[in-house]
Amino acid sequence: MRHDGLDDTDPEVRRRQVDRLRLMTPIERAVLADQLSATVIDLSIAGARAASPGATDAQLIREVTARRFGRDVAALAHGSTTST
Helix, strand or coil: CCCCCCCCCCHHHHHHHHHHHHHCCHHHHHHHHHHHHHHHHHHHHHHHHHHCCCCCHHHHHHHHHHHHHCHHHHHHHHCCCCCC
16 A cells, blocks of 8 residues: 555554455445545535635535635536635
């Protein structure tokens, strides 16, 4: 497994993590990936909310979309290019 110097996980712990992942079924790995994805989205929304505390939920979702995919995609997806 490749690491680019940003990993602070003990090598033994990393080995255990990889071993556990290898024991998981494809469904278990898919569920884990879905949960992690949802967590990333929640954290993105929280960051946008911290940057724009008065923004509506719709504005926050638009901002997260713009940060991830660009303003043009956000405009297509949400009908506006105005930022929060």
